[in-house]
Amino acid sequence: MANLLHISSLFHLFCLFHLVCVAKSQSFIGINYGQVADNLPAPEATAKLLQSTSIQKVRLYGSDPAIIKALANTGIGIMIGVANGDIPAMASDQNFANGWLTTNVLPFYPASKIIVINVGNEVMSTNDQNLMANLLPAMQNMQNALNEVSIGGKIKVSTVHSMAVMKQSDPPSSGSFDPNIGDLLKGLLEFNKATGSPFAINPYPFFAYRDDPRPDTLAFCLFQPNAGRVDAGSKIKYTNMFDAQVDAIRSALNAMGFKEVEIVIAETGWPYKGDSNEVGPSIENAKAYNGNLIAHLRSMVGTPLMPGTSVDTYLFAMYDEDLKPGPTSERSFGLFKPDLTMTYDIGLSKANNQVPTPKTPMTPSPEQAPKAPTTPSSGQMPRTPVTPSSNSTGTPATPVLVPTPNTTVTPVSPKTEKSVKAGVSDAQLQANINLGILVLSQILWYPMLLHM
Structure with a gap:
């Protein structure tokens, strides 16, 4: 009987370890929660919605006490975020940083x-230039404020950059x-x-893609x-733009000598709707990008330079923000509607976290493709939520790996082609393989437990 109890305890311990691993594997999925809107649901409703999903992190652009609570x-x-407009005061006055922490944290x-x-x-x-020069002193004063109340090692201080x-x-x-910002960035x-x-x-x-x-x-x-795109320098073949x-x-x-510094993707997403002269926005494309990104992250394949791990990634965005300026796409990134239903299903629900197979990408019509991309009249970087107290501006993200005539490509392997025809992405295939390995490991463990 004692042996059976010992075996049972070990088995339950193994199951608990497995559950912990599975839960931890979802910790890299986050979401942005912008508030430039007048139709958002109550914070309590949003909190319940988030708990029904595999999303485990939320990025706020400010420090709304109702949401935090x-x-x-x-x-x-x-x-949480400190507004750009508060940076000069925070940089010049430690008491301002202390007060901000006392109020907002x-x-x-x-x-x-x-x-x-x-x-x-x-920033x-x-x-x-003044704002840029004050950024590091403001971050240092915020770190000092955290250190003074002994939570400096528990809450990190950073800032968010555009591409x-x-x-x-x-x-x-x-x-x-x-190089023009090299010293400040260093x-x-x-x-x-x-x-x-x-x-x-x-x-x-x-x-x-827009460009x-x-x-x-x-x-x-x-x-x-x-077919993939080969990096002429490293000879690595990339199969998606995100990894590149x-x-x-x-x-x-x-x-620059900062191999130890962790990368966090503070925003990424795809609009599901746009103006007639915008190239790329559609339900199909948004579902494909976000759904396949989640499958890619869950596979734990990583990127070629960071294999075997998934970078923390905050999807943009929780809801549409109907008060934002600019083209229609700026107000069409929401994964959920104000009534708390999904705009489209990408497998975030805990009840079903398998990513549905996206449809074929929407190829722009001939009259769409040649048109120039729309730039917001405000001069703000497309997609950056801005609160009234923030003066954030920027430029569009830099595209990478745009193919040139001499780009070397490798054909898709027969194995990959077969999985594609079956409606399975590479990331989903890898995720299934990982699951199979996990199940096999449990089968192999069981006889060992019986002999303990």
Whole structure:
């Protein structure tokens, strides 16, 4: 009997370990929760909705107390933000930083799981030299404020960048940062390295396709079957734009001597609707990008330069923001509607976290493709939510790996072609393989437990 109890305990311990691993494997899926809208559901309703999904992290652009409080005791990690307009005061006055922390964090933490404070949004792309120069001192004062109340090692301090900080991203191995902001960026990266905080950035394959609206580019951006694109420097073949952009960032960080600094994708997404002159927005394309991205992350394949791990990725966005300026696409990124139903299903529900097979990518009609991309009249970077107190501006994300006539490509292997015809993406295939290995490991463990 004792042996049976011992075996039973070990078996339950193994099952618990398995459940912990599965739960941990979803921790890289986050979502952006913008509020430039007048029709959003109550924060409490949103908190319940999030708990019904595999989303485990939320990024706020400010520090709305109602939302932070609604997320208390849910276990959901929260990124909050300091407005760009508050950076000069925070940089020049430690008391301002202390007061900001006292107001926006201490009343809610640790019941509300605040994990990162982002000081500013895309500041390094504003061309506001005063704001850019004040960014690092503001981050340092916020870190000092956290240290004073002994939570400096528990809540990280960072800032979010647009892809405009990149000078070169094609091919990924040549990734480098804009030398015009090199000194300032180096200081920020030294801060990231010293405090263990992430380098947060916003890559959007959507913008790359918008600037190169060809069918093969669309498939490359949507994680769908394509011949792949070879990096002439590293000889690595990339099969999707997301990995190429992330590896370009990794290469740029490595080249500056910051291999230890973690990358976090603070925003990425695809609009499901746009104006008649916008190339790429559609339900089919949005579902394909976001659904295949989630499958790719869940597969734990990683990128060629960071294999075997999935970078924390915050999808854009929770809801549409109907008060944002610019083209229709700016107001059409929401994965959920104000009535809490899904805009389209990408497998986020805990009840069914298998990503549905997306439809064939929508190829732009002849009258769409030649038209120039629409730029918001406000001059803001497409897709960046801006609160009234923020003065964030920027430029469109830099596309990577746009093919040239001499680009070497490798045909899709027969095995991959077979899986594609069956409606299974590479990421889904890998996820199924991983699941099979896990089941097999449990089968092999059972006889061993019987002999203990």
